[in-house]
Amino acid sequence: MTIRNRLTLISSLTFGVVFALAALVVYYTFVVASERIIFSDLQKTGLLSAMFYLEEDELSIREHNRIRTDFEEEMQQTDVKVYDRSGRLRYGNGQFRESVTPAMLTRIREEGRVRFKTAGYYYYGLHYPDNQGDFVVVVAADHSFFTEQRNQLLLMMGIALGIGLLLIFLLSHVLSRLAYRPISSVIHQVNQLQAHNLERALTLPRTKDELRELISTFNGLLLRLSENFVIQKNFINYVSHEFKTPLASITGNLEVFAQRDRSPAEYRKVSETVLAEVSQLEHILNNLMILAGLRTNPQGNATFRADELLWDVMDRVFERWPQAKPLIGLDVSVADAGRLVVSGYRNQLHMAVYNVIDNAVKYAQGKPVAIALAESEGVLQLTVKDQGSGIPPAELQFVHQPFYRGSNVGDTKGSGIGLSLAVLICKQNGVGFSLTSNEQGTLATFNFSQL
Incomplete structure (x- = not known):
């Protein structure tokens, strides 16, 4: 996988993870806030219901009518039940699909105010002592409206995630091509380098980033390589030049000497000449070995x-x-x-x-x-x-x-x-x-x- 594709996938994956986490936070916040509002409304409805059913004998007709108006507005989306001390239903609109169990009523009496939910409803229970007796008011609201809103939110976040991923993928692909363009230029310049033109520096990008530093370092490496090639070339020229003369002298003397029989004096003279040239070769070799660090002082100071x-x-x-x-x-x-x-x-x-x-x-x-x-x-x-x-x-x-x-x-x-x-x-x-x-x-x- 190329760097460009890797950058595109990484950026898209990063966006997806960040968006998903943000969506989870938003969804969780929405659910918690919505349920808090629902239970708050149920609490208000429960108090109105208790006052409507149980305070009629203690309120004036005008005040009770005002409460009735508020109660009827709240009851459009809410079911109310009022139970006496024995657990018998005394008041209510009779629309509950689920009955309240005796255990629920006992818990409400013990805790005073209880809120809970089941598969189909949100409940709010209120213990309400009155001059007529000891009552429990239970208010319920259907899940359907909240569930529909929650599903719409999930759908919108899913659509936003899909569109966002697509846009991020396309933008990342384009931006990665732009960001990779200097690297492509460097690759092209490196492919043009040969042993004879290593001293040619790569063109530095106009940006002041790590890529510029990398290319500058690489140019330094090219310069050192170029110098090493020059050193190698000079070394070969030096060796060939220094060895050529003694070897040519030795070869020439031996070729001439081998053409006919020679006297002992001539043998001695040629031997001395060859030994002198061999000594010169040894001297050159010693120089090279010292230069290479292979030979130090063998005799001590x-x-x-x-x-x-x-x-x-x-x-x-x-x-x-x-x-x-x-x-x-x-x-x-x-x-x-x-x-x-x-x-x-x-x-x-x-x-x-x-x-x-x-x-x-x-x-x-x-x-x-x-x-x-x-x-x-x-x-x-x-x-x-x-x-x-x-x-x-x-x-x-x-x-x-x-x-x-x-x-x-x-x-x-x-x-x-x-x-x-x-x-x-x-x-x-x-x-x-x-x-x-x-x-x-x-x-x-x-x-x-x-x-």
Whole structure:
């Protein structure tokens, strides 16, 4: 069952239940109020009857005639019987279809005034002592008129319930279609989504309700999915690019080497080349495993000098970027050599520092890069500052994500893995890392743990 039909049925059922309960209250109130009026009229008629039959000898002719007039008006729809002390009928119009039992008369005498009903009549009994004796006046009214009114009321309420249910069903069906229209629009937009256009946000409804909040949340999910697809794509590109060169070198060397017999020196040379390429593949695999959190420090923390680590990193940087050597400024200003000793996994931290400096040189676009190793408030601090175009403020929070690349990198090649790998390595080795950026450049800071 669709939501629209369910809403229609629920609203119709709710109306039916509420109307039925209201009808029961109205019916009960009508019956109680009507019977109260009937018994009140019977009480009045009983008093008039007693005065008409029993007070004739005590009233003037004028007063008795006035009572007679009122009595005759009341008697049009009422039967009256007057019984003496022995239970014998003394007065009355003689039209009762049911006789009053001695038990009823005794009860009336004991209680003074009694009202009750049977299958055909409403009764009101009145004990009326008089100078002529002890009498009981019993007044009765037929059920038929009240029953007819009650049945008409039930019929009208039944008709109103049927018409109301029909109208509520039709209105609920129309209103549910209108209320479901934004959901239909969302379903249509979702059906248009593909892996290549997940970043396209769904149109938000103009209302400020839960549906708008749901669609806004779903748009956030789509954005995260889109980012994950981009990360996966960059991951595949990174792996294929990084693995392609060593594998091609290994394959080429082996193919050439297998064309004819080789000397032991040539075997040794090819073996060294293949081992070097395999070592490069292992290095790439280690990077990926560290990035995935599958490999941490297998050797435990060790102590080493931060300046020696920095020189090793710079050798590798100058090897890759020989043209940038004049642009890189290096300053080590720690007088006490003992303050340069830090703890951590050296190979991993070497990788992290190299990735940050490599990024600085790459995105500096031929501008100077300042690298400084110094103490700041008792903490050994390594800073790397470039004068590139910087990172947009809105994207700074995403640069730590694997394979994420800023929107302003242009044609500069990269995989987006270096900075995220550096962040993860620093976290695993207890090294503080922070990154600030603006239009004048980017500043990366390492805070090393000293002994």
